[in-house]
Amino acid sequence: MSSDPWGRVDETGTVYVRTAEGEKVVGSWQAGTPEEALAYFERKYEGLVVEIGLLEKRVKTTDLSAKDATAAIEHIRQQIDEHHAVGDLAALATRLDKLVETVDSRREERRAQKAKQTDEARSAKEKLVTEAEELAQSEQWRSAGERLRALVDTWKGLPRLDRKSDDELWHRFSHARSAFSKRRKAHFASLDAQREDARKTKERLVAEAESLSNSTDWGTTAARYRDLMTEWKAAGRAQREHEDDLWNRFRGAQDVFFAARGEVFAERDAEQTENLKLKEELATEAEKLLPVSDLKAARAAFRSLNERWEAIGHVPRDARPKVEGRMHTVERAIQEAEETEWRRTNPEARARAAGLTGQLQDAVEKLRKQIDAARAAGNDAKADKLSRELEGRQALLDQAMKGLEEFGG
Template sequence: MENLEQQNANSEKETEKDELENSAEEATSEEETSVDNEEQAAPPKEEEAEPVEKPENTAEEETPAEDSETVDEAEETGEPESEAAPDSEADEVTEEDEAEAEVAEEESEETAEDAESFYAEIVERAKELVVQTDWAFVTTELANLAQNVTEGPKSTSEKASQLIDEFQELRDNFEQKKKEHYEELNRKKEENLAKKKELLKSLSDIINEENWTATKEVGKIKGQWENIKLLPQGEAEALDKRFKELMDEFEDHKVDRLVKKLQKEEENLELKLLLLDKMDALTQKLNENTPDFEELEDQFNKLISQWRKVGRVPSEKNQPLWDRFNAVQDTFNEVRFKVDKEYREQIERALSKKKKLVKEAEALVDQENIAKAARKVNKLHKAWKNAGNLPQKDENEMWDLFKAATDKFNEMKSDNIDKLREQEEANLEKKYELIKEAEEAKDTDDFDAGHQKMQSLMSRWKKIGPVPRKQSSKIWKKFKGAMDVFYDRRREAFKGERKDQKENLEKKQEILEKLKELGKHDDPALAVQEAKKLQQDFKDIGYVPIKMKNKIWKQYREACDVIYDRYRALGSDLGMEKKLANQGIDPDTRKDIIKLQKERDKLKKDVSKLESEMIQYQEAKTYFKPTNRGNALKDELQEKIDKAENSIAEKEERLKEINKEIDQLKRTGDSDEEE
């Protein structure tokens, strides 16, 4: 359609241009014809006379009869026209012609002005249209204006021609802009089509992976889908249909998942209530005659741990359940506090520490040095964690007091941030002074006095408060750098009192070679034992030449790292490896034994876990009433108990086999070693 419109537009343009050119040619032709007629009508001249300009239509007017007769007489007599007619008559004809020419010229000028006004109005209207974006309307209006130009008044005026060209340029520019608009629109449609296909793929992947919990992600996809409007013609219906099918499938499965979730929440509620009943029962066992409070507390804490591991419950039951859970803990702690003297003393100590920390935190707001107080807040928090635990109720109360005090200080610190910055800057200046002193002392040859000076500087450094965070690391490096220079010089000066440095270097290189060999040893555990002896020898040797110090130390660390990395790679096998090595069992057999021991340990843990689950299932059965639902739950628990018993029997049988295999390997390993 657009191509057809463009072709029509181009055709109209060419037609209009041809008509304009034809009009100009016709006007030119009429002028040339008029001039020729005037030249033919002019009489022969004997003397030169000024030519008279005549209007274009003079050739078409009839010559007066008197003039015609005068010409005829002149031709017959052979006399010139000037002699055939009186001078007065010739003068009268010339004045009339000039008047008529002036009238024709005025009419021509009026016609040109009318044409220019006509085309100027068209151009102004075109300018108003081309800035609009109603493409169809503007296209139609411009076509109408083009038709008006084609049918408009003919004029040879240069201004009229310029106006026509200006109109045509406006129309051409509009057509180009319209073309670019529709090209951009089509590009956007294709881009939207690609986006929708990508969203469709993402939704399809979620369905194929059966990720029915991806509600948030699907909601996001749906929102993006609805925001994409423009699409290529004929694409929207099929895409929307497929999208709806996938959304319906997801919603159906989401409902199923929610039903299962609600069922699971009901089961979790029953299990949590069961655990709370057990916690109540343990609380009732607490009295002055309780033989072992620690054991009872362990049982209570295990129930708490199990309770926390159970998943979600129905939302309307959640808060009442938590209230009961907290109440049970408070009751247990209160009863134990009354009947257990040791526990009471432990709680009182922790409470006393935390009260003291609260007072210290409350006093922070009164300190002038905000920078020092800010550093102390971190220390108080660390001390709080190490002060010991309190019953939950008391813990919450004390924590609220402590947090309120630190929050109050932090507010005060924020209000006085400028003052804090000033104090940090002052501390920074003090530390720069210490750096200056350290720089001056680092080159002293009095190493005893220098050592005392450096220790004093370090003590003063620690007492100065914090500095701006961005400067902290920078100034510490400068300060420590000065100290390192001093102590490196000090160590260098003391080397003369030890063995010859070159000899020490050779000895250390010999040890390095031995350490490198141990890094390839078949028995990492044995290699570590040998390496420890060599490490001690290495340290005892003393200093080496200063130029070799870093290099020899680097080689030493690398050699040791290889040995210990191989040893650490054994992980939890280290103890087993060492024990078996001490028994004289060869490395290959040790590996087989360790592998079996790992399997045995895992089986033991599995058996212990299954036995614990069986006990819980058996106890849980006693809490269900003999109702239809209760009996169903009992049957379900019994199935789990039977399954656990069968699994335990299988694992215990495998444990027996493993023990036999380990014994056999140990005997084989011992005999091989003896041989």
């Protein structure tokens, strides 16, 4: 008979293992010595030790599921319970019990982690839905559309919730995206319609601009081109493929007109500059007629200068007031000389002046006699009053005599 601390072989070849409940039959060995029998079953024990060690490592270092770990534990426990090995089976059972505790703990951790992940996923999806619903009302079509696409990618990367919750949130999320897409589609449809209207309007403006490009009615046509530009700006933009071409035609027509007008105006400006020089020479010649000494000669000379003036034509607008003002000054001086001469030679005016002078002379003479009489009578107060009246009549008489002298005596 052979034995070791954990087992023995009796004389019949039966192998026993020692446990806390007593010896248990491991098996029967008839093929060799008792030592070889114990060694065989001890190797089976070592195999269980290795298997448990590997399982402990897998549980601690891999993502082995609790279900698979429990199945592996039960498989090893069954071998231990069936006593097919010689060794400290109680120690192996204890290690399995601790491993069960570890698996249960890991199960709870994973359950809690999963619950946390679910809550986080729910919160994340609710935030995605809220943002999507806000974006659904946006008119920032490009940036909002890009953001919604990014939200879809984010949604796909999140864990699923329970079917009911996930479906409800996805319905809201999908509805928000659809609402935005409908609004964007309606907006661009409206924009396309506006651009089509703008294209038609601008084609009409281009046609009119091109029809005016050869006009020589400079003022009216330039004003019409300004109106056409105002209408162009108010029309809005046409489709991109039409806008540049329409603008080039519209601008080109204007360029043709304004280039032709510019050439004409340049010639006109040169002509008007020469006209100004000629009129300044005439103004200088006219100013030599002042002061007027010979009215008839001055009048004839000015008439001749004025005829030459009118024949010259326009001068630059900004120079016109000054040069015309010089001629008007000479003209007014001649007119004033004419008025003075007319007053001097007018018989009716001379007669009226002479009559007024005679009346004033008679009144003065009469007042002098009345003063002398009053003083002779000793009435000085009356004489003084009459003297003051005489002063006023004398002043009028002096003025009338001066006016009469202007008529030649």
